[in-house]
Amino acid sequence: MKEKEKEKQEDLKSDNKKHEKREDVKSTPHAPLVKGFETIPIRIKTELMSAQECERLKRITARDTRIIRDYLRIIYHNEERKVLYKGKLKPLIQSNGKVNKSLLDCLALTTSKKSKEHKIRSSVPHDLKKRYSHCSHDEFQECRNKATWTYESYRKLRSISTKEINRPQIRTRIPRQINKGSEGRGTLQVHYDPENTETKLCLKLRDKLDPKPKGEKAYPKLLLPLAYSPYHEKKLNPSDIKIVELVYHSKTKQWWAHFNKTYAVPSYQSSNPPAVVGVDLGIKKTAVAVVLNHTGKVTMDEILFLVNKERQAKILHLEKRISSIQNALDTKLQASQSHHQLNVKLSQLRNRRQSVTEQELGHAVNQLVDFILHLKQRYNLFVSIGYPKDIRNGNKHGRANKTLRRQLQRWCFRYFITKLKFKLHKQGFESHHVVAVCEKDTSQTCSRCFTTLTTRSSQGRFVCCQCNYELNADLNGARNMAKRLIKYVLKPSGKFKEKHVLRDYLSGDFHDLNNKYGGFHPLGQWLEYSPGDTSFL
Numbered sequence: 001m002k003e004k005e006k007e008k009q010e011d012l013k014s015d016n017k018k019h020e021k022r023e024d025v026k027s028t029p030h031a032p033l034v035k036g037f038e039t040i041p042i043r044i045k046t047e048l049m050s051a052q053e054c055e056r057l058k059r060i061t062a063r064d065t066r067i068i069r070d071y072l073r074i075i076y077h078n079e080e081r082k083v084l085y086k087g088k089l090k091p092l093i094q095s096n097g098k099v100n101k102s103l104l105d106c107l108a109l110t111t112s113k114k115s116k117e118h119k120i121r122s123s124v125p126h127d128l129k130k131r132y133s134h135c136s137h138d139e140f141q142e143c144r145n146k147a148t149w150t151y152e153s154y155r156k157l158r159s160i161s162t163k164e165i166n167r168p169q170i171r172t173r174i175p176r177q178i179n180k181g182s183e184g185r186g187t188l189q190v191h192y193d194p195e196n197t198e199t200k201l202c203l204k205l206r207d208k209l210d211p212k213p214k215g216e217k218a219y220p221k222l223l224l225p226l227a228y229s230p231y232h233e234k235k236l237n238p239s240d241i242k243i244v245e246l247v248y249h250s251k252t253k254q255w256w257a258h259f260n261k262t263y264a265v266p267s268y269q270s271s272n273p274p275a276v277v278g279v280d281l282g283i284k285k286t287a288v289a290v291v292l293n294h295t296g297k298v299t300m301d302e303i304l305f306l307v308n309k310e311r312q313a314k315i316l317h318l319e320k321r322i323s324s325i326q327n328a329l330d331t332k333l334q335a336s337q338s339h340h341q342l343n344v345k346l347s348q349l350r351n352r353r354q355s356v357t358e359q360e361l362g363h364a365v366n367q368l369v370d371f372i373l374h375l376k377q378r379y380n381l382f383v384s385i386g387y388p389k390d391i392r393n394g395n396k397h398g399r400a401n402k403t404l405r406r407q408l409q410r411w412c413f414r415y416f417i418t419k420l421k422f423k424l425h426k427q428g429f430e431s432h433h434v435v436a437v438c439e440k441d442t443s444q445t446c447s448r449c450f451t452t453l454t455t456r457s458s459q460g461r462f463v464c465c466q467c468n469y470e471l472n473a474d475l476n477g478a479r480n481m482a483k484r485l486i487k488y489v490l491k492p493s494g495k496f497k498e499k500h501v502l503r504d505y506l507s508g509d510f511h512d513l514n515n516k517y518g519g520f521h522p523l524g525q526w527l528e529y530s531p532g533d534t535s536f537l
Helices: 002-027 051-078 101-108 137-160 230-235 309-334 340-375 402-409 413-426 473-490 521-527
Strands: 033-043 082-085 088-091 188-192 201-206 221-225 243-249 254-266 274-281 287-292 303-306 380-387 434-438 461-464 470-472 501-503 510-512
Touching: 033 230, 033 413, 051 101, 051 137, 051 221, 051 243, 082 101, 101 137, 274 340, 274 413, 274 473, 274 521, 287 340, 287 473, 303 340, 309 340, 340 380, 340 413, 380 413, 380 473, 413 434, 434 473, 461 473, 470 473, 473 521
Parallel strands: 274 380, 380 434
Antiparallel strands: 033 254, 082 088, 188 201, 201 221, 243 254, 274 287, 287 303, 461 470, 501 510
16 A cells, blocks of 8 residues: 555656646746857877978968958959949948858859859959969858958948958968868868777868879868867867868967857846846956845855965966066076077966966856856846956056056956856856946945045055945955946946947947846945945945
């Protein structure tokens, strides 16, 4: 009897679970997708390649750069003209700023076969096939796509920016986007061998750089072995590879393969009350975050301090070694002695310092993302990050001491903000949920009474002279960051008041206040001075 009762209870539990799952599926609406792409670089093992193969790789990228440059010249020459296409004159540059690729082919490429859409073109104004005889039609199209993308991004940047922007002049090696086709087609093939200890992943590049060897039907393929590690196995699947770019780093003298991976996740939508996460960036403290919600109070679990003393000690040790080598280098330069070994050691230490700094910032970003993802279950979160845009210009030579200027020059605040935005974008946060606001005067303003009559007796202590409010200086700055976003939404001022939009200080994007920031009115209590405010005490 007991066994039968247990079976009945288990059956009831399973039925309830199925019913709950069905209810969840029915109740959750279909959220729009947030799309984007990320680049995964993998080093090419040139040590396993012969000298002839390395030379051929250089020749391929140099030829691609010349073809892309020629395509850009054709676009510049005909951007204000109309091209005859199917008996009609059509503009090469469309009204939305994009390039008509079929018209560009009519200007640059001849055809020998007749198709349903195109007739045979025996002559064109700019014959690229005549100049580059050993180049296939697929390779021309890949170079054309790279040139059109470069021109369209230039047009978009020129429409957004207030400064005068020059046309892109390609002087260094710019690789084309190599497309992967089906088996036997396309200019790229992926060969994955998990049993191979030296190179698990290889790329076979089919390129008509030279004519066919006598007696052979197919063109020779260039084999590119990659340094495929367990990290790349987590990030990249060989079956997902579609587009590859071959990049040469002149400083390290290494070749890299950049894989462009696309992603699409459902956008973050919540019916919870809104809250703003204010993030204040610093040099000693990497970042401080605080949440301002509709209750008007902040608990200790809604505050985050990001400090990594071990990595900062490593960076300080590397800086001391770099300064000592620089002093030794100056003495040798004055004495006209050889200093090649010191230059090599100095470049190695600088690269090491950069890698340690990037590791520290990446670890801090991951901690902040985990903090935000934990809080999004309670609130409809909006992230406000302080962007110290002109902080280096305000501390030029003669206005600040030497150590402060050096710290500001090495402060990677833009890298931190862009990485945080990218990580949250992959979690479904749209661009209006993560906004970079102006950081000016936030460290000198009291977050309680909004006065600037304040003092900082030490780096971490903030005291208001008007309301006698004492608080951690970085926490006060993070609180001001969150309040600044609330003020931009509820009380817009300046030139954006009439348009009723919010501007991101990092990307320059504009967000509509009417449609994207609903339900912010309960947060307006943070903009009022309350003498009995003890939310942080």
